[in-house]
Amino acid sequence: MRHPQTPDLTEAERARILAKSALFDPPPAALADGRRELVGLSRSELAEEMAAISEAPFRARQLWHWIYHRGETDFSRMSSIARPLQRKLAECFVIGRPEAASVQTSADATRKFLFRFRDGQEAETVYIPDPHEDRGAVCLSSQVGCTLSCRFCHTGTQLLTRNLGAAEIVGQFMAARDAYGEWPSPKGETPRLLSTIVLMGMGEPLYNYANVGKAMTIAMDGEGIALSRRRITLSTSGVVPMMDRAGAELGVNLAVSLHAVRNDLRDELVPLNRKYPIEELIAACRRYPGASNARRITFEYVMLKGVNDSVADARELVRLIAGIPAKINLIPFNPWPGSRFETSGAAAIERFAGIVMDAGFASPVRTPRGRDILAACGQLRTEGRRPPVHLPARAPLRARPARLQP
Numbered sequence: 001m002r003h004p005q006t007p008d009l010t011e012a013e014r015a016r017i018l019a020k021s022a023l024f025d026p027p028p029a030a031l032a033d034g035r036r037e038l039v040g041l042s043r044s045e046l047a048e049e050m051a052a053i054s055e056a057p058f059r060a061r062q063l064w065h066w067i068y069h070r071g072e073t074d075f076s077r078m079s080s081i082a083r084p085l086q087r088k089l090a091e092c093f094v095i096g097r098p099e100a101a102s103v104q105t106s107a108d109a110t111r112k113f114l115f116r117f118r119d120g121q122e123a124e125t126v127y128i129p130d131p132h133e134d135r136g137a138v139c140l141s142s143q144v145g146c147t148l149s150c151r152f153c154h155t156g157t158q159l160l161t162r163n164l165g166a167a168e169i170v171g172q173f174m175a176a177r178d179a180y181g182e183w184p185s186p187k188g189e190t191p192r193l194l195s196t197i198v199l200m201g202m203g204e205p206l207y208n209y210a211n212v213g214k215a216m217t218i219a220m221d222g223e224g225i226a227l228s229r230r231r232i233t234l235s236t237s238g239v240v241p242m243m244d245r246a247g248a249e250l251g252v253n254l255a256v257s258l259h260a261v262r263n264d265l266r267d268e269l270v271p272l273n274r275k276y277p278i279e280e281l282i283a284a285c286r287r288y289p290g291a292s293n294a295r296r297i298t299f300e301y302v303m304l305k306g307v308n309d310s311v312a313d314a315r316e317l318v319r320l321i322a323g324i325p326a327k328i329n330l331i332p333f334n335p336w337p338g339s340r341f342e343t344s345g346a347a348a349i350e351r352f353a354g355i356v357m358d359a360g361f362a363s364p365v366r367t368p369r370g371r372d373i374l375a376a377c378g379q380l381r382t383e384g385r386r387p388p389v390h391l392p393a394r395a396p397l398r399a400r401p402a403r404l405q406p
């Protein structure tokens, strides 16, 4: 087995992941008429675009303010820019948004957007309002489909079609803000309806790190959307070499899709475990920068009846994460068409949560949100442009004899 802290090997592995990710690059962010998309450019790239049309660097800063603070998409409404330059900008550039191909609102006010991008590919974005306060989380997708085939996840039945570009990732948040009239951006930490980003939608964000990192850097920029890094959570199934890099470069909150505490079971539920087993994953969590009691790592644990919900599982979980500033989100399984699992019973979840809490970890049980519109955790899926994947029939995972049933 690889040693988790062998730097050369980790560097080589990172390079391999980035090269593989590049095979699924999004199409160029431009219109057929050649106009360049400005959303998704870094500050320096925006300055380069201004230089290319012989405009001064301060124009980039002006545009940044209009695009990311004011949410403006029309150059002719940028009142601090003179008319001739407005026209010139409109001839060369565009400030776009993904098109909302459909919008569904759940009985619990969760809203699911199906966003269509310029090449016709689609991904889902979910807004989950806080039931008690005027704020909520926007769950963004990072890929169309996913390579990882986690067994409990609907997205995992859809082949990876391509990565989303930075414009498409931050664009999901901006389009959701449009829908709720949330411009201009608040300064500082003023809570708003769309107050946090969670990268927990379709795809594995760390298999599209270049675009995810760029999009989140834009979202965190203090002169634009200005979301604090504490208001962004990146969820990974455990792409260990990229966790270090994301921690060092972005410093956002980390969530880990754990779901099993033994390698044999996690190999089945989260096949990525065969590459980065639990010991390496936990070691990467222990060295994740900035983790503290104020900024705990979240372990996501989907509760599957008779599969991973025993007393022994709970005890092993506690042993594994001992000493990590962590909380455990227990997620009752959200069924989807064709899924083969059942949700753990209330008594099993309560017992599991009790053991974890007695060990000193918060273990909230996530209330399913948006189940009626297939917007809950693990239920997202679009058809993309490839034929849907038909998984070979497999024997159901066997419950272990030691399990306790409600």
Ligand code: SF4
Binding pocket: 146, 147, 148, 149, 150, 153, 154, 155, 156, 157, 201, 202, 203, 204, 237, 257, 378
């Ligand atoms: S849980 Fe995440 S990583 Fe796993 S298949 Fe679903 S979208 Fe992909």
